[in-house]
Each structure stands twice: as structure tokens, then as C-alpha cells.
Amino acid sequence: MSKTGFRTPSAVSIGGTTTIRRLESIDEYRQCEKLQEQIWGPADIGGNRVVAMLTAQENGGHVFGAFAESGELAGFAYSFAGYGPDRRPRLCSIMIAVDERFRGQGLGYRLKQAQRHDSLAKGIEVITWTFDPLQRVNAALNIRRLGAIARTYRANLYGNFTGLNSGLDTDRLVVEWWLRRHPRPSRWHAPSLATPICQVIADPRSGLPRIASTDHDVDSDTLFLPIPPSLAELKRVDLALAQDWRARTRELFGDYLGRGYVVVDFLTAGSWPGYVLRRPPC
Ligand SMILES: CC(C)(COP(=O)(O)OP(=O)(O)OC[C@H]1O[C@@H](n2cnc3c(N)ncnc32)[C@H](O)[C@@H]1OP(=O)(O)O)[C@@H](O)C(=O)NCCC(=O)NCCS
Structure with missing residues (x-):
């Protein structure tokens, strides 16, 4: 095994035009549920079902989908509106995911940009979410590429799971993505x-x-x-x-x-x- 030990899944090029837009129909929300189950396992997706997603989408949050030309849902980003300790509005990003077949083609980044534009249009300047600090790809996307920061660490935040998160406590870094500071000039190279x-x-x-x-x-x-x-x-x-x-x-x-x-x-x-x-x- 190589030192990096990273195996890239066989990728399928998304090709053509991928459209990032809000989910619109119940069928699209069902596709989103299925994708969540596929990635996290049915037991780990908790309450992120049609009703919760639709309610968030219609009340200041959003559910963006990345749609392939065929209409297939290749990825999504799901958030709800909230308030920070300073009582200022913020967007709480709950989940972002890209179907394993379509990863590494910039969809994750584009979905985060859709979240950013939507938030700024609503006058929201910070998006928060959590991620497992031992996940390299998430760290590279969140901290390096997007320029988010983290000041808070939460031990076993969500309790224990049986799917993608099985075997380890769900420790998380709490990310703050300050949208007006984007992109942050990268100062650290080595x-x-x-x-x-x-x-x-x-x-x-x-x-x-x-x-x-x-x-x-x-x-x-x-x-x-x-x-x-x-x-x-x-x-x-x-x-x-x-x-x-x-x-x-x-x-x-x-x-x-x-x-x-x-x-x-x-x-x-x-x-x-x-x-x-x-x-x-x-
Ligand atoms: C995290 C996730 C959404 C990224 O989606 P993606 O479409 O593959 O990401 P992108 O192609 O847009 O890549 C964005 C950045 O992520 C990082 N990245 C992506 N793939 C990577 C890899 N194989 N190795 C290292 N960094 C990687 C890079 O920083 C990349 O930016 P760059 O290409 O300019 O270097 C995807 O891996 C995923 O669905 N993971 C499972 C679910 C999950 O963990 N969701 C997040 C928590 S809710």
C-alpha cells in the first residue's frame, strides 16, 4: 500500500452541462433521500427526509441539487436558516454530498458556491457546519479550498452510528465560512x-x-x-x-x-x- 493509501473510486465523467439548482419536485427529494442512504447508510441519515428538506427549503434554507444532463441527481447541498450566539442570521449547512461516481470533478465546490451566493443574496455572511476532522477530502475542501476556519471541537457530537460513521465516535470540527472574506489568500505552503x-x-x-x-x-x-x-x-x-x-x-x-x-x-x-x-x- 502506498503511504498516501488513497484509492480513487472509478470515476464517471459528468460531461456536458451540469446544472446546479434547487430541488423542485417530490421525486427529486426522494432521489436525494436515496443518495443519502447510498452514501451514509439508511440508519445514519436520521431525519433528513423529504418533509424536513422541503420545510427548510421553503423557510430560508435551501436544498440545491447538481443535475447531470440525463436529469440524474449527482449531488446535493442541504441547509437551514438559523441564528448564531450573536443573534445574527446564519446558514446552517447540514449535508453536502456527491455520488461517488461523480466525485473529484468540482461538483462539491460548485454546490458550496451555490450556498454562498444564496446566503449573500439574503444578507447572510456566515455559513456554519461540522465535519469529521480525520476526513482528508472534507478538510481540503472546507479549510483549504473554501477558506473556512474552525475554533470549536465537539467530541462524539451526534452519538454513534452504524453506516459511513460506524466504528468511531462522531467527533466534529465546527466550521465557520465567513463569506465576505472569500477567497482567503493562502499563506501556508509547507x-x-x-x-x-x-x-x-x-x-x-x-x-x-x-x-x-x-x-x-x-x-x-x-x-x-x-x-x-x-x-x-x-x-x-x-x-x-x-x-x-x-x-x-x-x-x-x-x-x-x-x-x-x-x-x-x-x-x-x-x-x-x-x-x-x-x-x-x-
Ligand atoms: C466532500 C465531497 C462532497 C466533495 O465532493 P467533490 O465533488 O468530490 O469535490 P470537488 O471535486 O468539488 O473538490 C473540491 C475540493 O475538495 C478537495 N478534494 C476533492 N477530492 C479530493 C481527493 N480525492 N483528495 C484530496 N482532496 C480532494 C480538493 O481540495 C478539491 O479542490 P481542488 O480540486 O481545487 O483541489 C464528497 O467527497 C462527498 O460526497 N463525500 C461523502 C459525503 C461527505 O463526507 N459529505 C460532507 C459532510 S456532510
Whole structure:
């Protein structure tokens, strides 16, 4: 197995013109339910059914679909309107997903842009959502590509699941995407510019990444927190090791975000992908 250990599923080119627009018919909402079940597993999608999606769509939120020329739903983004602790309106993005066959072709990014345009048109300046910090693709999209930041870590936020999220506690980073600050100029190019807060080695037998040591006392303005290249592979081959990653990164995120550090970037250039954490100036 390669060090990156990432397997790209056989992709089908979406070709032609993909249309991003709101879901319009009950049949399209049913397609969206099916896609959710396919990706997360029927037990893990909870209440994200037609009634909830339709109600959100008609009350300040949205459900955007990415439609192939054939009319097939290739992806979606589902959000509802809410308020932040400052009582200002915000958009809460619940789910975004792209059918595995159509990934890596920019649809996820385009769906997020649709959310952004819709929010700005309503005078909303921030979109929040959560994601599993050990998921590399989500980190690359959310933090690196979109320029969102994260200041909050929630341990086992949604409880335990049996589908895509099975085997690990549902720890999540809470993302804030400040829309008027988009795109954020990327300042970090090499992990070497940041101080690592854990050492990762490749297991000599399996090649899987393992945390050899962690450091909770680093006093530096810029930190680097590596993650595994593929959580799915780690879970499949060595679930105990994946759980060890969860436990130890939970402690590191909890500790450093608790001290005021902010997740500001995500890098894939070094030996291991990972987050850049920055200490705000006093
Ligand atoms: C997350 C998800 C929606 C991304 O959709 P996508 O259409 O494949 O994403 P895009 O092609 O638009 O890629 C956007 C960015 O994501 C990152 N990305 C996408 N595929 C990647 C890969 N294989 N490796 C690393 N980064 C990747 C890149 O930063 C990319 O930007 P770039 O191409 O300019 O480098 C998709 O992977 C998915 O549905 N995952 C399962 C469901 C899920 O986890 N949803 C999010 C939580 S609700």
C-alpha cells in the first residue's frame, strides 16, 4: 500500500452541462433521500427526509441539487436558516454530498458556491457546519479550498452510528465560512513553517500512519496537526488504530483550540496531510 493509501473510486465523467439548482419536485427529494442512504447508510441519515428538506427549503434554507444532463441527481447541498450566539442570521449547512461516481470533478465546490451566493443574496455572511476532522477530502475542501476556519471541537457530537460513521465516535470540527472574506489568500505552503504537535510514523508492517508521540506544551504561533491520508482505509485495515487517531487528535484539538488557537489552513504537501493552527495575536 502506498503511504498516501488513497484509492480513487472509478470515476464517471459528468460531461456536458451540469446544472446546479434547487430541488423542485417530490421525486427529486426522494432521489436525494436515496443518495443519502447510498452514501451514509439508511440508519445514519436520521431525519433528513423529504418533509424536513422541503420545510427548510421553503423557510430560508435551501436544498440545491447538481443535475447531470440525463436529469440524474449527482449531488446535493442541504441547509437551514438559523441564528448564531450573536443573534445574527446564519446558514446552517447540514449535508453536502456527491455520488461517488461523480466525485473529484468540482461538483462539491460548485454546490458550496451555490450556498454562498444564496446566503449573500439574503444578507447572510456566515455559513456554519461540522465535519469529521480525520476526513482528508472534507478538510481540503472546507479549510483549504473554501477558506473556512474552525475554533470549536465537539467530541462524539451526534452519538454513534452504524453506516459511513460506524466504528468511531462522531467527533466534529465546527466550521465557520465567513463569506465576505472569500477567497482567503493562502499563506501556508509547507508544514515545515509550523511546529508539529505530534509525530507520525508509518507502521513498518502495514505502512499505516501511527501517532508516535504528542506534545501538549508547544508554545508557537503556528502549529501543524497531521491526520491520516485515508480514514476509510485506516478503519478498514486497523479499526483500533483509527480509534487511537480519534482519541489522540481529540486531545490535541481540544487542548489547543481551548487555548485560543484557530484552524486556518489544511496542507497536503508534506509527508502527511494536516491542519495549520494559528494563535491569534493578543
Ligand atoms: C466532500 C465531497 C462532497 C466533495 O465532493 P467533490 O465533488 O468530490 O469535490 P470537488 O471535486 O468539488 O473538490 C473540491 C475540493 O475538495 C478537495 N478534494 C476533492 N477530492 C479530493 C481527493 N480525492 N483528495 C484530496 N482532496 C480532494 C480538493 O481540495 C478539491 O479542490 P481542488 O480540486 O481545487 O483541489 C464528497 O467527497 C462527498 O460526497 N463525500 C461523502 C459525503 C461527505 O463526507 N459529505 C460532507 C459532510 S456532510
